[in-house]
Amino acid sequence: MAEIDLQNVQKRFGDFTAVRESSFTIRDGEFFVLLGPSGCGKTTTLRMIAGLELPTEGKILLDGEDVTYKRASQRDIGFVFQLFALYPRMTVRENIAFPLKCQSVPRAETKRRVEEVAKLLRIEHLLERSVSGLSGGDSQRVALGRALVRRAKACMMDEPLGALDAEFRHLMCVELHALHDRIRATTVYVTHDQTEAMAMADRIAVMNHGVVVQIGSPQDIYDRPSAMHVAGFIGSPPMNFLRFKSSLAQGQRSVQLNGAAIRVPTLRQAVAEGELALGVRPEHVTISDAGEIRGEVFGVEYMGTMQIVTVNTKHGQLKARIPSRQRVQVREAVGLNFDSERLVVFDAVSGSALKSRLFEESADG
Amino acid sequence: MAEVVVDRVTKRFGDVEANRDISLTVPNGEFMVLLGPTGAGKTTLLRLIAGLEKPDAGSISFDECDVTDDPPAQRNVSVVFQQYSLYPHLTVFDNLAFPLRAPVRRVPESEIKRRVEEVARLVRIDHKLANAATRLSGGEMQRVAIGRALVRRPSIYLMDEPLSSLDAKLRAELRVELKHIQADLGATVLYVTHDQVEALTMASRIGILEQGRLVQVGTPQDIYERPANIYVAGRLGIPAINFLPVDALPVEGAPQRTAKVGARTEHIELVPAVDGPAEVVLVEHLGSENFLHLQVGPHKLVTLVPPGERWHSGARARVTLRRPLCFDTAGQLLVA
Numbered sequence: 001m002a003e004i005d006l007q008n009v010q011k012r013f014g015d016f017t018a019v020r021e022s023s024f025t026i027r028d029g030e031f032f033v034l035l036g037p038s039g040c041g042k043t044t045t046l047r048m049i050a051g052l053e054l055p056t057e058g059k060i061l062l063d064g065e066d067v068t069y070k071r072a073s074q075r076d077i078g079f080v081f082q083l084f085a086l087y088p089r090m091t092v093r094e095n096i097a098f099p100l101k102c103q104s105v106p107r108a109e110t111k112r113r114v115e116e117v118a119k120l121l122r123i124e125h126l127l128e129r130s131v132s133g134l135s136g137g138d139s140q141r142v143a144l145g146r147a148l149v150r151r152a153k154a155c156m157m158d159e160p161l162g163a164l165d166a167e168f169r170h171l172m173c174v175e176l177h178a179l180h181d182r183i184r185a186t187t188v189y190v191t192h193d194q195t196e197a198m199a200m201a202d203r204i205a206v207m208n209h210g211v212v213v214q215i216g217s218p219q220d221i222y223d224r225p226s227a228m229h230v231a232g233f234i235g236s237p238p239m240n241f242l243r244f245k246s247s248l249a250q251g252q253r254s255v256q257l258n259g260a261a262i263r264v265p266t267l268r269q270a271v272a273e274g275e276l277a278l279g280v281r282p283e284h285v286t287i288s289d290a291g292e293i294r295g296e297v298f299g300v301e302y303m304g305t306m307q308i309v310t311v312n313t314k315h316g317q318l319k320a321r322i323p324s325r326q327r328v329q330v331r332e333a334v335g336l337n338f339d340s341e342r343l344v345v346f347d348a349v350s351g352s353a354l355k356s357r358l359f360e361e362s363a364d365g
Numbered sequence: 366m367a368e369v370v371v372d373r374v375t376k377r378f379g380d381v382e383a384n385r386d387i388s389l390t391v392p393n394g395e396f397m398v399l400l401g402p403t404g405a406g407k408t409t410l411l412r413l414i415a416g417l418e419k420p421d422a423g424s425i426s427f428d429e430c431d432v433t434d435d436p437p438a439q440r441n442v443s444v445v446f447q448q449y450s451l452y453p454h455l456t457v458f459d460n461l462a463f464p465l466r467a468p469v470r471r472v473p474e475s476e477i478k479r480r481v482e483e484v485a486r487l488v489r490i491d492h493k494l495a496n497a498a499t500r501l502s503g504g505e506m507q508r509v510a511i512g513r514a515l516v517r518r519p520s521i522y523l524m525d526e527p528l529s530s531l532d533a534k535l536r537a538e539l540r541v542e543l544k545h546i547q548a549d550l551g552a553t554v555l556y557v558t559h560d561q562v563e564a565l566t567m568a569s570r571i572g573i574l575e576q577g578r579l580v581q582v583g584t585p586q587d588i589y590e591r592p593a594n595i596y597v598a599g600r601l602g603i604p605a606i607n608f609l610p611v612d613a614l615p616v617e618g619a620p621q622r623t624a625k626v627g628a629r630t631e632h633i634e635l636v637p638a639v640d641g642p643a644e645v646v647l648v649e650h651l652g653s654e655n656f657l658h659l660q661v662g663p664h665k666l667v668t669l670v671p672p673g674e675r676w677h678s679g680a681r682a683r684v685t686l687r688r689p690l691c692f693d694t695a696g697q698l699l700v701a
Contacts, residue, residue, distance in 0.1 A: 166560075173649075174647065174649065174658065177647060177649065178646070178647055181647070181678065193533075195651070198649075198650045198651055198652055199649045199650060199651070199656075200649075218650040218652065219650055219652070219672055222650070222652035222653075222672075223652075223672075234652060235652050235653065236533065236537070236651075237537060238534075281652075281653065282653070283653045283654075298541065298545065299541035299544055299545055301540065301541065301544075301565070301566035301567075302565050302566060302585045302586065302589075303562065303565055303566065303603070304565060304589045304601065304602055304603070304629070305629070305630065305631050308566070310541050321653065324586070330545075330548065
């Protein structure tokens with residue numbers, strides 16, 4: 001297993017910069033997720049680590065060794081793609097054994113390792129079956145098996161669950177997570193699906209326009225987003241933004257929205273008059289007659305124990321996640337209150353979060 | 366808009382009974398959602414109402430008028446399918462106007478303009494009316510497809526998984542929009558889906574289908590809180606409801622004949638205890654909450670906990686089930 005170190009890595013395709021100077025370290029044994037919308041550079045980053053693309057600038061170290069210009073085959077890295085290509089004429093056993101056959105591993109050793117991996121993935125009973133009749137999930141398990149059997153230094157996964165339906169994807173997420181808990185292989189996982197990233201990652205790197213915007217644990221990124229892009233990308237529904245204009249002083253403990261003073265974590269930074277946004281997670285909103293911010297209910301979505309209420313306000317549309325037992329009607333005029341400890345103020349032009357006491361709390365608090 | 370009544374309808378394809386003796390009333394102005402997995406018969410029922418299939422037995426009527434033998438065109442229904450098919454050579458405006466320009470309808474052009482613009486505002490595509498249909502994003506195309514159905518005033522709107530080809534964020538947006546539009550128009554809608562979130566959030570009433578049979582009809586709250594049987598209970602709830610034998614854990618409030626209990630997060634009380642019978646095997650982050658996967662003897666249990674409660678793999682807990690759903694040996698709900 002290995003630590004992967006990226007130093008000022010950049011990738012240009014002609015005039016287009018796919019990845020801008022990125023530097024970060026993927027720790028030994030970590031499940032590291034590259035998350036972002038399509039075109040953000042996450043797959044290019046993964047392909048550079050794997051050796052399928054050469055960086056235009058910068059260095060990639062695998063366990064301290066410079067592998068920047070080494071071929072993929074010399075890097076000792078396993079790979080799983082979204083469209084799992086299995087050899088249709090071979091059995092499950094032959095498919096999993098294939099990488100070992102290429103490395104001329106002795107037969108007894110191959111048998112032992114294939115069976116070990118099959119047991120780990122719970123597909124021992126399928127070993128002698130042909131892969132052509134397998135379900136989507138079992139095919140994906142075989143593809144995983146083929147990547148794991150090599151015991152490579154690290155494993156790269158590019159949207160391996162993207163082709164599966166939602167319910168099944170969640171099941172495979174749980175399985176992958178549990179599998180990683182058992183074998184602790186350094187894993188780099190690319191996805192555009194924030195729920196997958198949140199569910200599985202030890203740490204997430206959120207990317208946008210070729211830049212790594214924030215790196216942290218799932219809860220840290222969720223609670224303390226450094227930018228509107230991150231806050232709006234993560235959570236379902238994602239963070240709400242209430243737009244307002246103001247100037248703010250360092251040490252200020254509230255912001256003014258239409259005359260209402262909203263308490264926020266103490267600001268550690270001043271800003272000149274400009275466009276700002278107050279970031280509020282849906283579960284940190286309560287609906288009451290006495291709320292400072294007024295709005296009209298646009299939609300009510302029953303979800304069982306909880307409901308999601310969409311409210312139109314002067315500062316934009318906002319979603320609140322509240323218990324279903326509270327009765328709320330469409331078109332009703334309502335007041336909104338926020339959990340003041342959890343609010344984030346953003347510069348709406350640059351998208352960056354303003355420094356505040358919130359960001360000083362412990363990283364996994 | 367009309368009241369639609371399906372009366373003891375059966376439809377067979379060869380040996381397969383796709384719909385078995387189904388009776389269902391969709392009152393005027395209701396948003397009815399049919400929920401079931403692939404193969405449950407929900408699309409067949411929608412196609413029977415549209416007139417695209419003929420029942421082997423039973424009848425279908427719109428406002429007390431029997432339409433069982435009427436072809437689709439005479440029934441005055443509007444259908445939206447999962448795969449939006451727009452006319453690629455036409456603009457958004459002309460796509461929306463298309464149903465009104467059918468020769469039999471003879472709608473004056475000024476009226477067409479008025480209605481297209483109204484619908485375009487409703488589905489928020491009014492800024493792109495002059496665009497070619499091919500120069501739209503997937504979400505915009507689906508909004509045009511929905512708009513094309515809305516531009517007419519049919520007896521009923523029939524929608525077959527219209528959101529399932531869209532990404533999660535857009536789906537969440539259009540769920541709210543669609544419900545809002547339906548309420549504004551007072552439209553009668555029959556909506557088919559396998560997605561429980563769509564059913565819970567949009568339906569006035571949900572009909573649950575299992576292997577061609579309609580097993581329960583009720584409001585989302587009815588079905589969530591009082592599912593008729595184990596099958597229905599298993600269709601709703603995130604995370605999925607946990608089924609356990611009645612003696613697996615301490616249970617409060619189980620009637621005598623209980624064989625199996627169904628426990629959702631709101632029924633599960635967890636107390637950290639080093640000697641507790643439940644072991645945390647996995648913590649899954651959602652951000653707003655965590656999914657906690659527990660192992661209790663041979664049974665698995667998944668529940669939600671706030672992110673502030675710091676559970677970790679290997680931690681142990683005592684579990685009590687408070688007033689869970691209780692089922693008899695036949696899997697039917699027992700009411701305490």
